[in-house]
Structure formats: C-alpha cells, structure tokens
Amino acid sequence: MSAIDLTLGAKSYFVSPQAAAQRLPQAAPAGSTEPAHPAAGSVRFEGVGKTYHSSAGPVAALSGIELEIPAGSIFGIIGRSGAGKSSLLRTINRLERPTEGRVRVDGEDIAELDENGLVALRRRIGMIFQHFNLLSAKTVFDNVALPLRVAGVRESQVRQRVNELLELVGLNGKENTYPGRLSGGQKQRVGIARALVHHPEILLCDEATSALDPETTQSILALLRDINRQLGLTVVLITHEMGVIREICDQVLVLEQGQIAETGPVWAVFGEPRHDATRALLRPLEHDLPQDLLQRLLQQAPISGPYQRVLELVFTGQGRIEPDLDRIASLLGSRVRLLHGGVDRIQGHTHGRLLIATGPQGPAATELVQQQLCHHAKELGYVADHV
Amino acid sequence: MSPIMYERLWEAFLDTLVMVGASGLIALVAGIPLAVLLVLTSPGGVLEAPRFNRIAGGIVNAFRATPFIVLLVALIPLTRLITGTTIGIWAAVVPLSISATPFFARIAEVSLREVEHGLIEAAQAMGCRRWHIVRHVLLPEALPGIIGGFTITLVSMIGASAMAGAVGAGGLGDLAIRYGYQRFDTTVMIAVIVVLIALVSLVQFAGDWWVRRLRAR
Numbered sequence: 001m002s003a004i005d006l007t008l009g010a011k012s013y014f015v016s017p018q019a020a021a022q023r024l025p026q027a028a029p030a031g032s033t034e035p036a037h038p039a040a041g042s043v044r045f046e047g048v049g050k051t052y053h054s055s056a057g058p059v060a061a062l063s064g065i066e067l068e069i070p071a072g073s074i075f076g077i078i079g080r081s082g083a084g085k086s087s088l089l090r091t092i093n094r095l096e097r098p099t100e101g102r103v104r105v106d107g108e109d110i111a112e113l114d115e116n117g118l119v120a121l122r123r124r125i126g127m128i129f130q131h132f133n134l135l136s137a138k139t140v141f142d143n144v145a146l147p148l149r150v151a152g153v154r155e156s157q158v159r160q161r162v163n164e165l166l167e168l169v170g171l172n173g174k175e176n177t178y179p180g181r182l183s184g185g186q187k188q189r190v191g192i193a194r195a196l197v198h199h200p201e202i203l204l205c206d207e208a209t210s211a212l213d214p215e216t217t218q219s220i221l222a223l224l225r226d227i228n229r230q231l232g233l234t235v236v237l238i239t240h241e242m243g244v245i246r247e248i249c250d251q252v253l254v255l256e257q258g259q260i261a262e263t264g265p266v267w268a269v270f271g272e273p274r275h276d277a278t279r280a281l282l283r284p285l286e287h288d289l290p291q292d293l294l295q296r297l298l299q300q301a302p303i304s305g306p307y308q309r310v311l312e313l314v315f316t317g318q319g320r321i322e323p324d325l326d327r328i329a330s331l332l333g334s335r336v337r338l339l340h341g342g343v344d345r346i347q348g349h350t351h352g353r354l355l356i357a358t359g360p361q362g363p364a365a366t367e368l369v370q371q372q373l374c375h376h377a378k379e380l381g382y383v384a385d386h387v
Numbered sequence: 388m389s390p391i392m393y394e395r396l397w398e399a400f401l402d403t404l405v406m407v408g409a410s411g412l413i414a415l416v417a418g419i420p421l422a423v424l425l426v427l428t429s430p431g432g433v434l435e436a437p438r439f440n441r442i443a444g445g446i447v448n449a450f451r452a453t454p455f456i457v458l459l460v461a462l463i464p465l466t467r468l469i470t471g472t473t474i475g476i477w478a479a480v481v482p483l484s485i486s487a488t489p490f491f492a493r494i495a496e497v498s499l500r501e502v503e504h505g506l507i508e509a510a511q512a513m514g515c516r517r518w519h520i521v522r523h524v525l526l527p528e529a530l531p532g533i534i535g536g537f538t539i540t541l542v543s544m545i546g547a548s549a550m551a552g553a554v555g556a557g558g559l560g561d562l563a564i565r566y567g568y569q570r571f572d573t574t575v576m577i578a579v580i581v582v583l584i585a586l587v588s589l590v591q592f593a594g595d596w597w598v599r600r601l602r603a604r
Contacts, residue, residue, distance in 0.1 A: 095508060095511060095512060115516070119514045120514070122511070122513065122514040123514040125512070126512075126513075127513075129505060129508075129509060133503070133506050133508065133509035135506060135528060136528060136604065137527035137528055137530060137601070137604070138523075149523075150513075150515050150516070151514065178604040180604055
C-alpha cells in the first residue's frame with residue numbers, strides 16, 4: 001500500500017462511535033450568555049502574550065495574539081526564526097503557558113486545567129517535531145504504543161491500534177526496528193503514527209519537515225494533507241518555508257517579532273502580501289527581474305532607434321482574473337513576448353507575476369487593469385532594440 | 388605459595404566479592420532514585436524544587452568529599468546501629484555503600500541530564516505523567532550511561548574495599564597488606580594484584596559489552 005493511500009487504514013480509523021460521541025461539542029446550556037461551543041478541534045487565542053525574564057530584562061516573545069483556528073483546517077504559522085512561532089504553537093497544548101490572555105481549545109480555557117485535565121487535553125492533541133523526538137531505546141511499535149500504554153489501554157487494543165496506524169503511515173513491517181535504523185522520512189512517519197494514536201482532534205506540527213530533504217518533505221506533506229481530509233482533524237503547523245504553506249495550508253498567519261503581521265487565506269496572503277515580513281518570506285518564491293534585463297532597462301524611451309516596453313503584470317488571485325494571453329496580446333495590439341515570470345494556482349486562485357515585452361505603441365499599462373486582464377500593471381521601463 | 392595461602396587467597400577473593408557485590412547492589416538501588424530526584428528537582432526539571440535540590444546536592448557533595456578511610460571510621464556508630472558490630476564484612480558494607488551511593492548517583496545524574504529535552508517534551512505532549520516520563524523516557528534513554536557509570540562505581544569500590552581491612556573485614560586488599568607488606572611475602576602481593584587486575588578487567592569488560600549492545604540499536 002502506498003504511504004498516502006488511506007482507504008484501507010481509514011476504514012478502521014474512523015473512530016469508534018463512543019470516541020466520536022466524546023468529541024461532539026456540548027450544546028451550550030439554555031439561556032447561557034456563553035457562545036455555543038465550536039466544533040471539536042478549534043483553537044482560539046484571546047490576547048495571548050508571553051514574556052520571558054532574562055538577565056537583560058523582560059523579553060516579549062508573543063504579544064496581543066488574537067486568532068481563531070477553525071476546526072478541520074490546515075493552519076500554517078510562518079515567520080523568521082525567533083519570531084515566536086514555537087512559543088505560539090506550544091501554548092496550544094500548554095507546553096508553554098502564556099503570561100497574558102487565554103487559549104481556548106474547543107471553547108475551554110486550558111489555563112484552568114488541573115493535571116488530570118491537562119493529560120486528557122494532551123491526549124486530544126497530537127504533536128510532531130522537527131527532530132522527531134522518538135525514543136531510541138524503544139522499537140517503532142513501542143514508540144507508537146507508548147501513549148496508549150501510559151493511558152492504561154489494554155494490550156490487545158494497543159496492538160490493534162498500533163498496527164492500524166503503522167499501516168496508515170506506510171510502515172508495516174518495521175514494527176521491531178529501532179528508530180536509529182530508520183531514514184528521516186520514516187522517523188517522521190513514526191512520529192505521525194504516535195501523534196495520531198489517541199484519535200486526536202488537533203495535530204501540532206513543529207517544523208515537521210525542516211530536517212527532511214525536498215522529496216521526503218513532499219511525501220510527508222501529502223500524508224498530512226490526507227490525514228486532514230480523511231480524519232477531519234485540525235492541523236496547525238509552523239514552518240519557515242513558504243513552500244510548505246503553499247503546498248498544504250488553507251490559512252496562514254505571518255508572525256513577526258511575536259506579533260501577527262498578517263493572516264488570511266493562503267491565496268490572499270500570497271497574492272497580495274501587505275507586510276514587509278511576508279514579502280521577505282515570499283521572496284525566494286518570487287520572480288524578480290533578471291539581472292541582465294535590469295542592467296539594460298532604461299527609465300526613458302530612447303530618442304532614436306527601435307525599442308520595446310517592458311510591462312509587469314501582477315495577478316493577486318482576487319476574483320476570476322487569470323492570465324488570458326490572447327486578450328492581453330490583442331489589447332496591446334503588437335507582438336507580446338513573455339520574458340519572465342510565473343503563476344501559481346492556490347486553492348483555485350491564480351496568482352503570480354508576468355514580465356512581458358511589447359511594442360512602443362499601444363495602450364498604457366493601466367488599460368490592462370481597466371480591462372480586467374490583470375490586477376496591477378506597470379511599465380517597468382524601456383529597452384533598446386530586442387530584449 | 389602454600390596450599391593454605393591459596394585457601395586464604397580464595398577466601399579473601401570471596402570476601403571482596405561479597406563486600407563489593409552487596410554494597411554495589413545497595414548503591415544501585417539507592418543511587419538511581421537519588422539521581423532521578425536530583426534531575427527532576429533541578430531548575431527546569433519536571434518536578435522543580437530548588438531548595439530540596441540544593442540540600443540534596445549538598446549532602447551528596449559532603450559524602451563525596453570525605454575520603455573513604457575517614458568515612459570508614461566516622462561511620463562506626465552508624466555501622467554498629469545497623470549491623471550490631473563494627474568488624475567484619477558486613478561492617479564494611481555500610482560505609483562502602485554509603486560512599487558509593489553518592490558517587491554513583493552523581494554519575495547517573497549526568498547521564499539522565501543528557502537525555503534530550505525534546506524527548507521529555509514529546510512525552511509530555513502525548514499525555515505522560517511525571518512517573519511515566521521517568522519510567523519510559525529518562526531511565527531507558529539514559530540506561531547505557533547508567534550502566535557505564537555503574538561499572539566505574541564497581542571498579543572504584545573494588546579499590547576502596549582494600550581499606551576494609553581497617554575494620555577487620557578481610558578481602559584481597561587486607562590480604563596484600565598483611566602478607567605482602569607486613570610479612571614481605573612478595574608472591575602473595577603479586578598474586579593479589581593479578582587477581583585484582585583480572586577482577587577489574589572482567590567487570591569493565593562486562594560493563595562495556597552491555598553498553599555496546601544497547602548502543603548498537
């Protein structure tokens with residue numbers, strides 16, 4: 001069975017009826033002023049802040065975080081290192097306690113939980129790590145079985161459940177192997193199996209693919225996406241790679257110096273980044289003007305000799321505007337050559353940038369926007385002769 | 388060497404084995420919980436208790452600072468309280484184990500402390516209680532280091548047991564002093580040294596072998 005083909009594993013995975021019933025949101029008591037309890041797997045941050053006290057004085061790792069993570073979504077948190085991503089993620093299962101504000105999981109303020117409540121909460125929230133954090137002294141089977149064993153689950157059930165999960169992540173046959181003998185991708189699969197063993201409603205991913213090569217990253221991301229779809233659990237992941245966000249996330253939060261820089265659907269944030277931090281993070285994925293063109297670009301049209309205009313067309317993903325090359329060419333009325341650029345389709349929205357060269361005559365760049373052929377357009381300059 | 392000397396050597400060997408074995412067992416049983424407590428209560432540990440940690444650490448250091456031969460004499464009242472006598476093998480076991488326990492605890496503590504914090508965090512995240520973390524994470528992950536540390540403890544206890552003659556406990560060291568040194572019997576001296584070297588090598592070899600086997604996984 002391929003690692004990401006979940007049909008077999010998922011059949012038995014779809015939670016026993018009792019377990020499902022336990023997870024159903026309780027109805028708010030009649031006449032209560034409390035909002036109705038949201039669906040299982042939602043997280044709400046209310047003015048969350050975290051201040052460390054270092055020898056150099058207080059350091060604010062997080063401040064004023066107001067955020068709602070909808071149940072069942074894949075929510076990405078991105079930021080440069082030191083932006084507070086890890087701290088924010090760790091407040092969800094109280095590995096870190098905020099110094100201000102509240103974190104609510106399914107409407108419940110987790111700061112008030114006693115030890116038993118906290119253990120129960122953590123069994124509803126799975127977590128995977130950048131460095132996998134598998135126990136080297138235990139086999140793959142025993143690593144995955146550990147969360148069940150410490151919860152006092154009967155051994156026959158443990159065996160059944162662990163086998164289901166190893167099948168789900170495509171590791172059957174590796175039960176008796178020690179983690180030291182596995183590749184990075186396999187270790188992360190063990191980590192995922194271990195995180196899912198209690199039928200969690202939320203999966204926290206702490207830079208889960210940062211230690212993996214690009215190919216393995218893709219397969220782990222595909223596995224996470226399939227788990228999200230098949231099991232309907234909420235995935236909250238932090239990363240410093242925009243590619244990961246683009247690949248699987250529904251919503252993204254850009255964190256900068258412990259504060260929210262911007263947040264929204266991935267296509268919107270990628271299509272029209274509003275914050276410098278976002279733009280900086282997106283730069284590796286962008287199609288900037290190539291060096292050779294940049295050097296030949298003139299700000300004024302040359303007085304003599306043939307020249308061409310270089311236009312930049314931006315697609316933000318808003319509405320239904322997509323690069324319609326035929327209409328662009330006929331509007332510009334002369335030869336149109338595509339110099340450079342690229343578009344991505346994210347969640348059904350096309351965004352990207354195209355650089356084109358076209359004849360000196362023809363309508364201004366703004367005409368393209370008016371005709372709804374792109375979202376933003378400008379003349380970058382002129383180049384003599386052929387580009 | 389006369390047949391009677393062989394017999395003495397054999398008896399002394401057994402005495403050493405019993406002394407080191409018994410006090411080694413006590414050091415193991417008492418040292419591991421002590422090491423776990425020191426790690427758990429240290430700043431940043433899962434059972435943070437700075438004051439307890441400082442006091443326990445202080446006591447451990449005090450015993451570690453006292454030379455064994457001094458401890459042997461200083462602990463005589465306690466030894467009498469526990470064993471009812473102040474001479475013989477069992478009288479030596481008391482100071483031996485009291486000296487070896489803090490020594491071993493400190494070595495085990497280092498191994499426990501080296502368990503990656505991420506593993507403890509992962510255990511917490513999966514809903515482990517503190518006891519589970521000790522049982523399933525700290526001890527198994529630190530096991531190779533603990534075994535290596537116990538090997539070192541046993542070897543240094545074999546050395547320390549040579550002083551047990553001071554309380555009339557016998558053993559190989561005592562034999563070497565009485566016959567080899569006081570009676571100028573070089574043969575006995577050499578025989579004792581050879582036996583000691585063999586014993587220490589065997590302990591070290593067994594420990595290393597076990598550690599290697601655990602690390603190979």
